Amino acid sequence: MDLFGISFLGLNVVPIILVIAGLVALRMFFNLNTLAWMAAWWVGLYLMLSNGITVPLPGSIVGMFMGIITLALLVYLTTSGEDLEATKDFMVKFFTDSRYSPALLAFLVLLPSLVAYNVYTGMTQQPQAPVFGRTIHPPPPTDITFKGKKIDLVNDDNPYRILKETDPDAFAAHVANGRKVYYQNCVNCHGDDMGGNGMFAHAFDPIPASFKDPTTIAMLQESYLFWRIAKGAPGLPDESTPWSSAMPAWEKFLSEEDIWDVIIFLYEYTGYEPRAKEELH
Amino acid sequence: MDRRKLPFTIITIVVLVLLGITVQNVMNSWSLERELMGPNIEAAPDAVTPETPHTTEYRTFPKIGSRVAIWIVAQLHLMFAAFVLAVPMFALIIEYIGYRNGDKKYDKLAYEFTKLLSVSFSFTATLGAMLTFMLMILYPKLTNYLIGIFSWTFFPYVLLFFAEAGFLYSYYYGWGKFSPKVHLALGLGLNIVGTAIMFIANAWLTFMNSPAGINEAGQLVSMWDAINNFTWMPINIHRILANVAFGGSIAAAYGAFKFLGATTEEERAHYDWMGYIGNFVAISAFLTLPFAGYWLAKEIYAYSQSLGIVLMGGTFSWLFIIQAVLIGNLFLAANYYLWVSMERIDGAERFKKFTKYLLAAIAVCFLVWATPHSLVASVEEARSMGGSHHPMLGVLGVMSAKNTAVNIMILTTYISFLLYRRGNKEPTVSWSRTGNLIQFSIFAVVISFVIFLGVYGYFVDTATRVGLSVPQVLSVLFAMVSVTAIDVFMYKNAKFKGEMRWGQIPARAQYALFFLAITFTWLMGLMGYVRAGLRQHWHVYGVMRDTSVDAFTPTLGFAAGVVSVTVMIFFTFIAIVFWLAGLTGKKDWEEDKQLETSSGLLAEEA
Numbered sequence: 001m002d003l004f005g006i007s008f009l010g011l012n013v014v015p016i017i018l019v020i021a022g023l024v025a026l027r028m029f030f031n032l033n034t035l036a037w038m039a040a041w042w043v044g045l046y047l048m049l050s051n052g053i054t055v056p057l058p059g060s061i062v063g064m065f066m067g068i069i070t071l072a073l074l075v076y077l078t079t080s081g082e083d084l085e086a087t088k089d090f091m092v093k094f095f096t097d098s099r100y101s102p103a104l105l106a107f108l109v110l111l112p113s114l115v116a117y118n119v120y121t122g123m124t125q126q127p128q129a130p131v132f133g134r135t136i137h138p139p140p141p142t143d144i145t146f147k148g149k150k151i152d153l154v155n156d157d158n159p160y161r162i163l164k165e166t167d168p169d170a171f172a173a174h175v176a177n178g179r180k181v182y183y184q185n186c187v188n189c190h191g192d193d194m195g196g197n198g199m200f201a202h203a204f205d206p207i208p209a210s211f212k213d214p215t216t217i218a219m220l221q222e223s224y225l226f227w228r229i230a231k232g233a234p235g236l237p238d239e240s241t242p243w244s245s246a247m248p249a250w251e252k253f254l255s256e257e258d259i260w261d262v263i264i265f266l267y268e269y270t271g272y273e274p275r276a277k278e279e280l281h
Numbered sequence: 282m283d284r285r286k287l288p289f290t291i292i293t294i295v296v297l298v299l300l301g302i303t304v305q306n307v308m309n310s311w312s313l314e315r316e317l318m319g320p321n322i323e324a325a326p327d328a329v330t331p332e333t334p335h336t337t338e339y340r341t342f343p344k345i346g347s348r349v350a351i352w353i354v355a356q357l358h359l360m361f362a363a364f365v366l367a368v369p370m371f372a373l374i375i376e377y378i379g380y381r382n383g384d385k386k387y388d389k390l391a392y393e394f395t396k397l398l399s400v401s402f403s404f405t406a407t408l409g410a411m412l413t414f415m416l417m418i419l420y421p422k423l424t425n426y427l428i429g430i431f432s433w434t435f436f437p438y439v440l441l442f443f444a445e446a447g448f449l450y451s452y453y454y455g456w457g458k459f460s461p462k463v464h465l466a467l468g469l470g471l472n473i474v475g476t477a478i479m480f481i482a483n484a485w486l487t488f489m490n491s492p493a494g495i496n497e498a499g500q501l502v503s504m505w506d507a508i509n510n511f512t513w514m515p516i517n518i519h520r521i522l523a524n525v526a527f528g529g530s531i532a533a534a535y536g537a538f539k540f541l542g543a544t545t546e547e548e549r550a551h552y553d554w555m556g557y558i559g560n561f562v563a564i565s566a567f568l569t570l571p572f573a574g575y576w577l578a579k580e581i582y583a584y585s586q587s588l589g590i591v592l593m594g595g596t597f598s599w600l601f602i603i604q605a606v607l608i609g610n611l612f613l614a615a616n617y618y619l620w621v622s623m624e625r626i627d628g629a630e631r632f633k634k635f636t637k638y639l640l641a642a643i644a645v646c647f648l649v650w651a652t653p654h655s656l657v658a659s660v661e662e663a664r665s666m667g668g669s670h671h672p673m674l675g676v677l678g679v680m681s682a683k684n685t686a687v688n689i690m691i692l693t694t695y696i697s698f699l700l701y702r703r704g705n706k707e708p709t710v711s712w713s714r715t716g717n718l719i720q721f722s723i724f725a726v727v728i729s730f731v732i733f734l735g736v737y738g739y740f741v742d743t744a745t746r747v748g749l750s751v752p753q754v755l756s757v758l759f760a761m762v763s764v765t766a767i768d769v770f771m772y773k774n775a776k777f778k779g780e781m782r783w784g785q786i787p788a789r790a791q792y793a794l795f796f797l798a799i800t801f802t803w804l805m806g807l808m809g810y811v812r813a814g815l816r817q818h819w820h821v822y823g824v825m826r827d828t829s830v831d832a833f834t835p836t837l838g839f840a841a842g843v844v845s846v847t848v849m850i851f852f853t854f855i856a857i858v859f860w861l862a863g864l865t866g867k868k869d870w871e872e873d874k875q876l877e878t879s880s881g882l883l884a885e886e887a
């Protein structure tokens with residue numbers, strides 16, 4: 001059994017326990033100075049971030065987090081004047097005192113080796129598609145033309161939503177139609193439970209949106225969805241390039257009513273409420 | 282060369298080299314971007330035709346183009362204006378404190394702050410005039426339109442500017458010449474006029490972002506509605522607070538600058554204290570900014586979902602990651618300053634053991650605060666995450682988590698202040714144990730409540746979630762007010778355990794003050810760009826299109842480059858202001874003295 005694969009609450013238990021045990025052991029058996037202690041923390045936290053989380057964090061995030069952690073550790077190291085003096089003394093001794101010569105030698109060998117190793121792994125990696133800072137929710141235009149009709153994305157709202165209160169039966173019919181539209185057109189990409197994991201999903205980059213995710217439809221207004229569904233990837237604004245989304249432009253295949261219906265269905269199915277238009281003053 | 286000056290010389294050289302490199306880079310990437318993106322702009326018809334159709338809509342600025350030229354000048358003008366508006370606010374408060382408690386030291390400090398004003402005021406006016414002319418020359422169509430809408434606000438603006446000059450110079454030159462009450466009244470007048478000026482100017486620029494009071498054809502219907510548009514008040518408030526924070530940090534940097542160059546114990550003590558007060562002002566205003574910022578964002582969203590999404594969800598969301606990193610750094614540096622400066626308080630050693638935990642709290646909140654909503658990930662990484670949201674981090678990327686983090690950072694900073702304040706004091710009241718216990722319970726309850734609301738936010742819809750930030754803020758405010766109140770009574774007649782050794786602050790704390798000032802300035806430049814860039818290819822959002830060659834959103838790197846250049850220019854100017862302000866304190870030039878000292882030196886060398 002893969003020991004490192006044991007996962008609890010999204011964390012890899014074994015690496016985390018090892019790191020903690022390592023830090024505790026250092027604390028108990030070695031009398032480290034502040035500098036060495038900070039270095040140990042740095043390495044420990046790095047190992048935790050890069051190995052301790054079941055679904056690995058993207059490199060960009062690990063980099064950013066380590067940047068912040070480095071800053072925090074530097075703050076710790078330099079807050080107390082005594083620690084700072086002790087650290088300076090230690091550094092001077094490290095480079096001058098013959099007691100430390102072996103360690104210094106090791107350090108002088110290790111540092112360039114690390115760099116060399118890094119370069120080596122960098123050069124021998126499989127070529128990868130370049131990384132883009134993808135904007136998930138690009139800014140919508142103020143209005144769009146849908147089959148010759150102008151739709152105002154700022155002020156227009158789903159015309160059928162009001163039926164939910166006024167005429168529940170008619171509303172149910174819209175939900176039913178939305179369901180049909182969804183399972184005929186969207187399911188292959190967005191998945192039968194709307195988790196963004198349909199049959200085709202993994203052929204695409206970016207992968208289809210998961211509507212269950214609290215950061216997609218749950219924080220958008222319906223007019224925004226209308227725009228995205230009607231215009232798809234081709235309708236995305238210049239500002240959001242580079243963009244290679246597979247989301248089709250549905251205006252060619254669906255009627256206006258179908259689109260409003262499928263939007264209603266997305267919300268009914270996931271249980272989210274669309275973002276309300278705020279009161280104008 | 283004087284050894285003490287070496288670091289300054291090195292820093293100056295490094296800054297100049299960096300400036301050169303940045304300018305070079307910015308220029309290169311700019312011409313490239315214009316080539317790539319400029320001609321692609323689709324020119325759509327305007328919703329408005331200006332009343333007097335002009336033949337020229339745009340003129341070009343050599344080399345860097347109109348947009349960058351206006352951008353830099355406007356930002357520099359804003360920075361100086363912010364400084365000139367903010368300093369009188371706290372100068373007046375400090376003068377008032379001195380007036381009430383009779384301590385001359387406060388009066389002297391207030392005067393010292395005011396000394397920085399008069400030169401800055403001329404800089405502000407010059408840059409303002411330059412901005413106006415450049416607007417008229419480079420963007421005649423837009424300028425005409427705005428003048429058409431706001432014509433009647435220009436007269437009071439100019440008149441107020443006159444009044445501002447009158448108040449400022451009588452406040453500055455009249456120091457010690459009037460009765461204290463009259464002088465304080467002058468200061469009050471200065472502040473009122475200054476604030477009014479800013480409110481008027483804010484009306485113009487907020488109108489461009491969220492126009493109101495006009496009809497479909499873009500003609501003025503109601504001047505008051507045009508002024509009181511959606512983002513006017515939120516920006517008024519956010520700017521006042523941000524200006525005070527910024528002004529305080531610049532003044533603190535001045536203190537630090539003088540401290541590092543000081544030669545006598547007395548000077549060192551004075552400037553140490555000045556740095557502390559400037560920083561105190563800056564941080565107090567800073568702590569309120571997240572709330573004001575969220576209100577502003579909410580109003581932008583309420584005005585238009587599209588603008589809201591551009592701001593928080595679209596291209597500009599990356600700028601908010603940078604903003605978050607800067608703000609996290611501000612929190613770290615502000616606390617660092619306090620912790621380091623506790624070394625000069627005898628008796629504060631007993632609080633040293635807490636810094637670790639405060640630091641850990643800030644670091645964790647910083648991580649949450651800076652976690653982006655959508656991640657930069659390679660295809661492989663995205664696949665293994667099952668989307669662009671990491672299952673764990675996705676949770677941290679949304680507002681509930683960020684609000685919670687920032688609230689806790691605010692409380693932590695507050696606790697650092699509290700410990701600093703207590704540094705050398707020991708309460709003498711009989712109920713001090715109970716008092717401490719109550720304070721501790723307030724913190725515990727409020728922090729749990731804030732975290733609870735943060736978690737609860739995941740289970741409700743967006744509108745409710747946004748609403749939850751209100752009780753979060755209120756509970757944090759409650760904690761700060763009630764704990765302060767208890768503390769004031771508890772430490773009345775407190776016994777002193779040791780001395781506050783002003784002037785013996787370690788130099789690294791002063792560098793933290795420089796860092797704070799630069800970070801604030803950079804943040805200000807960045808956010809100024811966000812506000813203006815938000816409109817994308819509109820001059821007046823939804824009303825008048827920008828059809829010039831520059832009507833595109835530049836890349837993040839380019840924008841950051843322009844902001845950096847602006848910040849460096851600003852600090853060059855500020856250095857001039859510091860130098861000029863320092864001249865008043867210098868001894869008069871005398872021919873024989875000069876000779877005497879140089880011959881003295883010669884004699885010594887020989």
Ligand code: HEM
Nearest residue numbers: 363516520523524570571574575578608804805808809812
């Ligand atoms: C700790 C939190 C914050 C700090 C320290 C901060 C600081 C600043 C500063 C220094 C400025 C420049 C003010 C000026 O031009 O006079 C500014 C402007 C701005 N801030 Fe914030 N801010 C904070 C939070 C926020 C938040 C949460 C938002 C909204 C999402 C926000 C949105 C803006 C915008 C749009 C501007 C431009 C307004 C203008 O041009 O004056 N801020 N902020």
